[in-house]
Amino acid sequence: MNFIAAALTFKPIVSILYERNILETTVYMGQLLKDVAFRVDALSAFFIMIICGVGLLGTIYSKKYLEPYIEQGKKLGSHLFLFNVFLASMLLVVMSQNIIFFLISWELMSFSSFLLMIFEHEEKEVRQSGINYLITMHVGVMFLVVGFILMYLKTGSFDFSAFEGKISELVFAIMFIGFGIKAGFVPLHSWLPKAHPVAPTHISALMSGVMIKTGIYGILRMLLYMGKPTITVSYCVLLVGLASAFFGILYAVAQRNYKKMLAYSSIENIGIITTGMAVAMLGLAYNNFIMTMFGFLGCFLHILNHSIFKTMMFFNAGAVYTQTHTKDMEKLGGLVKPMKNTAILFLLGSLAISALPPFNGFISEFLIYIGFLTSFSTQNYFLYTIIIAAFGIIAFVGAMALIAFTNAFSIIFLGSPRTEKAQHVKEDVSIFMQLPIIVLAFCSLVIGLFPQRYIDLVVAPVQQFIPFSVPYELLTVISIFNITLCVVILIIIGLRALLLRGRTVEHRETWGCGYQYPTAKIQYSANSFTRPFLGFLTPFYKRELNFTQIKELFPQKTSFKSRIIDIFEYYIIKPIVIVDEFIISKFYWIQSGHTQRYLIYGVVFLIVAIALLIGGKI
Amino acid sequence: MTFLTVLLLPFLFIGLINKMKAVYVGKQGAPILQPYYDFFKLIKKGEVLSDTSSFVFKIAPSINLACTIVAAIILTLLNFNGDFILFSYVLALGKFFSVIAAMDTGSSFEGMGASREVSYTSLVEPAFFIIIGSVAALSGIHSFRNLYALIQIHNEIVILISLLAIFALFMMILIEGSRVPIDDPKTHLELTMIHEVMVLDNSGVDLAFIHYASAMKMLLFSTLIANIICPQFWWAYWLVLLVIAFLIATIESIGARIRLTHIIEYTFVMISVALIVMSLVLLVMHGGHIA
Numbered sequence: 007m008n009f010i011a012a013a014l015t016f017k018p019i020v021s022i023l024y025e026r027n028i029l030e031t032t033v034y035m036g037q038l039l040k041d042v043a044f045r046v047d048a049l050s051a052f053f054i055m056i057i058c059g060v061g062l063l064g065t066i067y068s069k070k071y072l073e074p075y076i077e078q079g080k081k082l083g084s085h086l087f088l089f090n091v092f093l094a095s096m097l098l099v100v101m102s103q104n105i106i107f108f109l110i111s112w113e114l115m116s117f118s119s120f121l122l123m124i125f126e127h128e129e130k131e132v133r134q135s136g137i138n139y140l141i142t143m144h145v146g147v148m149f150l151v152v153g154f155i156l157m158y159l160k161t162g163s164f165d166f167s168a169f170e171g172k173i174s175e176l177v178f179a180i181m182f183i184g185f186g187i188k189a190g191f192v193p194l195h196s197w198l199p200k201a202h203p204v205a206p207t208h209i210s211a212l213m214s215g216v217m218i219k220t221g222i223y224g225i226l227r228m229l230l231y232m233g234k235p236t237i238t239v240s241y242c243v244l245l246v247g248l249a250s251a252f253f254g255i256l257y258a259v260a261q262r263n264y265k266k267m268l269a270y271s272s273i274e275n276i277g278i279i280t281t282g283m284a285v286a287m288l289g290l291a292y293n294n295f296i297m298t299m300f301g302f303l304g305c306f307l308h309i310l311n312h313s314i315f316k317t318m319m320f321f322n323a324g325a326v327y328t329q330t331h332t333k334d335m336e337k338l339g340g341l342v343k344p345m346k347n348t349a350i351l352f353l354l355g356s357l358a359i360s361a362l363p364p365f366n367g368f369i370s371e372f373l374i375y376i377g378f379l380t381s382f383s384t385q386n387y388f389l390y391t392i393i394i395a396a397f398g399i400i401a402f403v404g405a406m407a408l409i410a411f412t413n414a415f416s417i418i419f420l421g422s423p424r425t426e427k428a429q430h431v432k433e434d435v436s437i438f439m440q441l442p443i444i445v446l447a448f449c450s451l452v453i454g455l456f457p458q459r460y461i462d463l464v465v466a467p468v469q470q471f472i473p474f475s476v477p478y479e480l481l482t483v484i485s486i487f488n489i490t491l492c493v494v495i496l497i498i499i500g501l502r503a504l505l506l507r508g509r510t511v512e513h514r515e516t517w518g519c520g521y522q523y524p525t526a527k528i529q530y531s532a533n534s535f536t537r538p539f540l541g542f543l544t545p546f547y548k549r550e551l552n553f554t555q556i557k558e559l560f561p562q563k564t565s566f567k568s569r570i571i572d573i574f575e576y577y578i579i580k581p582i583v584i585v586d587e588f589i590i591s592k593f594y595w596i597q598s599g600h601t602q603r604y605l606i607y608g609v610v611f612l613i614v615a616i617a618l619l620i621g622g623k624i
Numbered sequence: 625m626t627f628l629t630v631l632l633l634p635f636l637f638i639g640l641i642n643k644m645k646a647v648y649v650g651k652q653g654a655p656i657l658q659p660y661y662d663f664f665k666l667i668k669k670g671e672v673l674s675d676t677s678s679f680v681f682k683i684a685p686s687i688n689l690a691c692t693i694v695a696a697i698i699l700t701l702l703n704f705n706g707d708f709i710l711f712s713y714v715l716a717l718g719k720f721f722s723v724i725a726a727m728d729t730g731s732s733f734e735g736m737g738a739s740r741e742v743s744y745t746s747l748v749e750p751a752f753f754i755i756i757g758s759v760a761a762l763s764g765i766h767s768f769r770n771l772y773a774l775i776q777i778h779n780e781i782v783i784l785i786s787l788l789a790i791f792a793l794f795m796m797i798l799i800e801g802s803r804v805p806i807d808d809p810k811t812h813l814e815l816t817m818i819h820e821v822m823v824l825d826n827s828g829v830d831l832a833f834i835h836y837a838s839a840m841k842m843l844l845f846s847t848l849i850a851n852i853i854c855p856q857f858w859w860a861y862w863l864v865l866l867v868i869a870f871l872i873a874t875i876e877s878i879g880a881r882i883r884l885t886h887i888i889e890y891t892f893v894m895i896s897v898a899l900i901v902m903s904l905v906l907l908v909m910h911g912g913h914i915a
Contacts (some may be wrong), residue, residue, distance in 0.1 A: 511670055538739055
């Protein structure tokens, strides 16, 4: 086991070294090793691989991405320093096996990401989202602290290894919420769609591609020590997973800010990952180990895949933002002409993220589906009902992902430019910004075409949970089909080229039913594209309409605004905040602003403390 | 055998439907082979491309056709665990490209069609998966073969399940093939169409590919139904295809298309049928009557 782990960590360690060389940072990890347990097992190594891979690409990407800011005269020193702190803290989180040190690195991770996020802190929106993020993270930490205190009381040890088999349902639930806030489970996700759009792209890529996975890491770590989960817990996890997937992608469809759309799509993917985990947990609970195997394989592979294609999509989004300076899809359009390479890469990313073959996203979803199917060998009717329903929901989520990403791709890149912002784009981003995206696109395609080879990346962490033999035959079949698909596509495209050879191919304006003077404004917008679909899911979101009705005979000017509101934020988070504010407002008098009064507080505190001390002694 | 049928005869299927429709209204109608003539005529032509369009518009019809062919290979030639997942996702890939190709022209009509297409077909996949998932739970086989094995189980409720599954699949043919009552292949009024309006700007070889792919898609779902009803005899397969063509022609002759805003109700009927299949499966398994 250790040998596999060592073999696996070889690569990550190389890349850590590689990274240090590039960045010339002081990511130095030896000092704390002495007093704190610090193990890298297969589970940690898997996450280290992701952190290092995405971190490296993010570094390359940020160089060009930040250039315009340097020209504006922005100081980048602290930003780059914090970037390294952030990477290091994530590595520490997945490596440290000690309660205190884990929490320190966890806090360091939250705090450094907060500071990185408010890079453009001059803007009010950025500061607001930043504070929101910081507070939400600390609510999460509170749960973690409670969970860890309970564990400490039970085991009397700060070391994780003492938890083995001692994690109760209650602790797991508390931890699940604590880690879930970081991971962005519905309904704890409200920070995510606020934080990602305001952060600089390489940071949102890292946050979405990697950081939220540390939440999943925490849950998996707890699961590892929990041993056999109970049936109820497993169903709850399944429910959370399905809800996150469903609501995440539903709100992704409704967004017109493309970075927000990607943030919601992260929630969806976290939901799919959690669904895979839940399938595995159900397998453990019902002693159906084949199911566990497929569930975990799907879960881990999707963690890897999501970090690949989500990073890729954020990088693409950043490329669009650098050229157009707007995050609003409705203001774009027609970018495929000046930014052809970015368009192709965005298209590949969209295909991968919609889990379509022959890309990597399909492989992991396929494994989760197979996990569902293998549950049918357990004789339990309740399980059947839930699994078949989950089957349908995940299929629906797939269909919605298709809507979300066809929408994003076509509104941003296709058609003709909707505003001047899109018209003025003359050239694509530099090759250095595209290089990391090309690498990721390549990974995504290669994993999709040869899953039987790359499944080995996730085998070791899964084998920590249960021993199994890898289903290579099934993956080989998928691999053959994916390759066939590519070959057939190439043949047909070749056939088309052959048929058209020597024939006239004319270019005319788009058919407008005889109308000769179309403008860019009559194109379908993102809002109108998704309207019929969202129309029949009205119970699941809240639409705020704001428009002035036409009253006079000769109306002068009218406007129409519509906004989709997250129901979880509106019905759950908002009331909590209001109640909280009300309670806290009762204590305002304590902080009066008079130094004299604060001195009295100090004196009173001292007297009480001394009295208690003396009283305790006697 | 089935593969060759699906590959070569989709236009015959369409031609048959058109002929039957013509006979229904007392016309002589175009020859049954007319779709073939159209196809070869289009194949010989050059193309007119929109100024607004990009590479997406050029490759999308070919990719769509390729996906349909691969789906045909999956359905007819091989059997493996989870083949229906691959089948449905490969078709989704084709749909992805046909949608972005429609959006590529920047035409509001095509945008309309694309938007409707993704909205109305979004419930096909879940319904399909719920049905196959339920039947997989019943038969313990995790591929298309579970549907074929259904008829061998002699049990009253199982027959009911097969009938409902067939009904839902038939509804899927009408949605995926854009037939009445969802969409009318005859109409040429852009505002009311779904599939036809998405391909307004395609011409020549691309249009031929699109027609071929959509005809093949219909034949694929029909093949699925035929295999459920009678997987053993080859003549039964042809008979079932004939019956399906007849049914489609009948529906198109005697019925009108439903209003766009009501299509969603139709798709929810499909989902409900799928859920009924699921509950019946659970009933059968719980009753222990399974042979």
